[in-house]
Structure formats: C-alpha cells, structure tokens
Amino acid sequence: MKKSVIICVDDERIILESLRNEIRTIFKGMLQIEIAESGEEAIELIKEFKSKKIDVPIIISDYIMPNMTGDIFLIEAMKLLPDSKRIMLTGQASNEGVGNAMINARLYRFLTKPWDSNDLELTLTEAFKSYYKEKSIVIQESKLEELNRILNLKLEERTSELNDSNEKLKSVLDNTLKGLLLILINFISNSDTRIAERIKRINELGTQVCKIFYPDLKWQFEIANILSHINIINFNKELIESYLSGKELTQLEINSIRNRMASSSELLINLKFLEDITDGIRNMFFSFNLIDSVSITSTSNTLSRLLKILNEYDDILVKGISKQEAFNELEAMYHLKEVDLLDLIKSLELKTHITKSNFKSININEIKVGMILFADLLDNSNVVVIEKNGEIDIQSLTYISKLISKNRIKGPIFIKTNK
Incomplete structure (x- = not known):
C-alpha cells in the first residue's frame, strides 16, 4: 500500500x-x-x-x-x-x-x-x-451518488422496454429492485455494521407485518427501510453512535436524526413508479393526523405509519428494556391510536394469540352485512369509519358504498373468521 x-x-x-x-x-x-x-x-x-x-x-x-x-x-x-x-x-x-x-x-x-x-x-x-475525515465523506457521498445513478439507470433501462402490461411491469421492477436491495445492503454493511443490524431488525419485523396485513407493500417497505437509513451513515458519528446504543438524547438531537432519515427520500425524487416510497420516507416521522391526505396516497400513508412505529419501537428496545416494556411505552406514546397495527406487531414479537387464522383480508367490494371487523376500517384520510369488532349492518354498508364510489376507501379490509 x-x-x-x-x-x-x-x-x-x-x-x-x-x-x-x-x-x-x-x-x-x-x-x-x-x-x-x-x-x-x-x-x-x-x-x-x-x-x-x-x-x-x-x-x-x-x-x-x-x-x-x-x-x-x-x-x-x-x-x-x-x-x-x-x-x-x-x-x-x-x-x-x-x-x-x-x-x-x-x-x-x-x-x-x-x-x-x-x-x-x-x-x-x-x-x-x-484531511481523511473530509476524504471519507467525499467517498461515501460519491458512493451514494453512484447508487442513485445506478437506480435511475436501471429503472430507465427497464421501463423503456415495457409495454402496457401491468404484470410485465411488476415483474421487471421486482427483479430490478431485488438486485438494488443487495447493492444497498452491501454498501451499508461495509459502511456501518450497527446501522445494517438495525435495518435487519426492522426489516424482519416489518416484512412479517406486510405478509399478514399488506402483502403488496412488502418490497416497498424493504426499499424504504434501507434507504431511510442511508443518510445517517456519515451524519455526526458520535450522535449516531449514541442513538444506536440507546443513550439518552435531547429531542433536538432526535429530531435532527429523524429529519436526516426522512431526507433520504431525495434519492428517489422524480423516479417513476417509486412515488409511494418517496412519500412514505419523507413523511415517516410526521404525526399521522397532520399528513395531507390529498397529497399522498393510501399506500404511502400506510408505509409511513409502519416505518414510524417500527423505528420508534427499535429506538425504545435498544435501551435494553424488555419487549413487553417497550410495547407498554409505545402504547402510552400513541394513546389509543394505531391500536390495530401495534396489536399485530406486539403479537408477532411476543408470540401471543393473534394469528392470521383469526382473520382474513378481503377486497372492499366483497364486504357484506354481518361481517365483523378485525381492524379499524379507515378512509384515505386515516379517519376511522368503523371501529374494530364492529359488525357491518345495512346502514354502515350503505355508507361504505358511498365512500367506495368516491374512491375514499381502497382496502383491503380485515374481517374476523370467527366471532
């Protein structure tokens, strides 16, 4: 050398x-x-x-x-x-x-x-x-630029070959993004193993949630989870070390890290077919009731909610407390909001009684009188239309039909398979 x-x-x-x-x-x-x-x-x-x-x-x-x-x-x-x-x-x-x-x-x-x-x-x-600190930052930024260039290039190459077939589009994007996931994971693992470990923890739990509740969201969640951590690799090493170790930070320090994570959405700006991921990362630490439902889709809203909860859960868990204590803290933080999502994550982590055999997902147009909701039915503004455990009657079905006609509910809907 x-x-x-x-x-x-x-x-x-x-x-x-x-x-x-x-x-x-x-x-x-x-x-x-x-x-x-x-x-x-x-x-x-x-x-x-x-x-x-x-x-x-x-x-x-x-x-x-x-x-x-x-x-x-x-x-x-x-x-x-x-x-x-x-x-x-x-x-x-x-x-x-x-x-x-x-x-x-x-x-x-x-x-x-x-x-x-x-x-x-x-x-x-x-x-x-x-000199070497500045050089390291330049090298890392150069790698990020190269990753962004590859992402743009690969997607442009693939999308230029597509016809109007949605199935073909999905297949090509899936293959391209799987390769990009490997590139991103290798890059982060070589840059900071602790960030890579955090991504892995969040990814394992998040993909389990997606398999049960949001099967079409899985690949978007994986991309969003990885990309949202890229911008903290070179950001204030001492602060990130404290953050990943569960040390007590001021709210200003926490906000600076979260803003840095959310700004990773800029890596995907103007990329076709990835708008939901871009918005999902950008809004991942917003209060859900402040998100403008007109400017973002139901998919990106769900993605933001899932990223927010899982990141906050990991933030609490790295302090060294038990999973049960972590959920107690989360539930107190959300104060009866996001109950269904928290219940599902909690059941997966603590291996409790809620399993997929307790419910099934149906398309919005399959809902019928007499069905019992397993989870809150939300409209596109994240407002509860019918609470979980509520039974669908003629009046509620009529109201739901009106919302469907206005494209204000997209589904899927989760109903109980046993009362």
Whole structure:
C-alpha cells in the first residue's frame, strides 16, 4: 500500500532536515516526508504524486523563498491538490502575504519560526485527521451518488422496454429492485455494521407485518427501510453512535436524526413508479393526523405509519428494556391510536394469540352485512369509519358504498373468521 506524503518546502536545507526529522517522529515513520528547496521543485513533486494517485494530506511551506514566495506557491499547490491542508511556516511573512495565502490558498494554519514542537504536533495531527475525515465523506457521498445513478439507470433501462402490461411491469421492477436491495445492503454493511443490524431488525419485523396485513407493500417497505437509513451513515458519528446504543438524547438531537432519515427520500425524487416510497420516507416521522391526505396516497400513508412505529419501537428496545416494556411505552406514546397495527406487531414479537387464522383480508367490494371487523376500517384520510369488532349492518354498508364510489376507501379490509 502506498504511503501518504507530506511535502515540506524551504530554501534552507538545514531547516528542511530538522522539520523532516520532527515530522517523522510525530507520525512514527508511517508517512513519507518529501522536501523541496523551492516552490518550483515542490510543484513538480506534487504533479508526480498526483499522477500516481498518492495522497498528499499536508503541504508545509516557508514564505520567503527566491523566485516564488510561499503564498504564490501554496496558491498553485491548491490548484493541483485542492483537498490538501496547506500550512505556512515562517518568521518573516508580511501581513499581505499571509492574507493572500489565507484567502486564495485556503491556508489551514500559519506557524511562526522557530516553531513550538507541541504546537507543530497538534497542528499536523489535526490537519491529517481533517484531511481523511473530509476524504471519507467525499467517498461515501460519491458512493451514494453512484447508487442513485445506478437506480435511475436501471429503472430507465427497464421501463423503456415495457409495454402496457401491468404484470410485465411488476415483474421487471421486482427483479430490478431485488438486485438494488443487495447493492444497498452491501454498501451499508461495509459502511456501518450497527446501522445494517438495525435495518435487519426492522426489516424482519416489518416484512412479517406486510405478509399478514399488506402483502403488496412488502418490497416497498424493504426499499424504504434501507434507504431511510442511508443518510445517517456519515451524519455526526458520535450522535449516531449514541442513538444506536440507546443513550439518552435531547429531542433536538432526535429530531435532527429523524429529519436526516426522512431526507433520504431525495434519492428517489422524480423516479417513476417509486412515488409511494418517496412519500412514505419523507413523511415517516410526521404525526399521522397532520399528513395531507390529498397529497399522498393510501399506500404511502400506510408505509409511513409502519416505518414510524417500527423505528420508534427499535429506538425504545435498544435501551435494553424488555419487549413487553417497550410495547407498554409505545402504547402510552400513541394513546389509543394505531391500536390495530401495534396489536399485530406486539403479537408477532411476543408470540401471543393473534394469528392470521383469526382473520382474513378481503377486497372492499366483497364486504357484506354481518361481517365483523378485525381492524379499524379507515378512509384515505386515516379517519376511522368503523371501529374494530364492529359488525357491518345495512346502514354502515350503505355508507361504505358511498365512500367506495368516491374512491375514499381502497382496502383491503380485515374481517374476523370467527366471532
């Protein structure tokens, strides 16, 4: 593996040797230290390392040098290696020269001669850390951009081949998205294993819920669950570490993380056929009664509700409390809202009596007098039309028929198979 390089520039050889020896001690020989006695010589070194794709995290330059002063050299160095940290080290620099370097070379630090060893060590170690932290973020963002590009490209390639057949459309999208899921999972696993573990926990429970209540929502939930976590990979490492460990956070800190997760929806903006996932992620931490039912579909509303509950459940669970205690806290938080969804998730987690044999799903136009609702019947605005355990009578069936005619209920409806 190629060593990173620090370049030191000074027209006095004895100073260069002294500086090189001290830097070697600071970095314990882990870096290659190159010296140059003029700006022109240093420029050639920079070009050489750039052509070989060798990192140059730090460039240190004297100010007073023949032919090319330090500020002019650092400006030229910035043009070639804009990400390097540039440090001016001199005892004779003019205010004008330092100002020129600060503004036009984005000078990282100015140190006077003779330098203080502790100050030099602190400056160089901080510059080194800053360089690689910024580089890591750029690499991760580049990977995200590449994932987004692949997502756009694959979907455009597939959708351009489609005819009007809905079955063919679904088949092509399913195959494409399964491949993308693998790409995304591998990317996140390589970036942060704890986030990957959280995604896995939420996914396992969420897909079980979808299989029972929302079978057509399963693939959308999987995509939404993964994408909603991508934007927190490079977001304030210490804060995310505390969040994933269940440590106590302020509401402001929690909101900043949730806003970051919801902003992952921007990765899917303008992608055809994925609008429900985009809206589902964007609205996942909104209060359900504040969601504008006109602007989002029933599918995205359901997706948001499921993402919200499962993320909040995992937030509570990582504090180290039992599943039963976690549900007690959730139920207190929701205060009689989302009772059916919470009951189902609770039954799956605690292995209680509610199973699919207790109910079945039917299309909205199959509802008949005498049926007993297993779950609340909601309209597209998430308003309860008939509460669970309610029996369908002629009056309620007439009202439901009116809502169906106005496309305000889409189903499915869950009814009990035994009273």
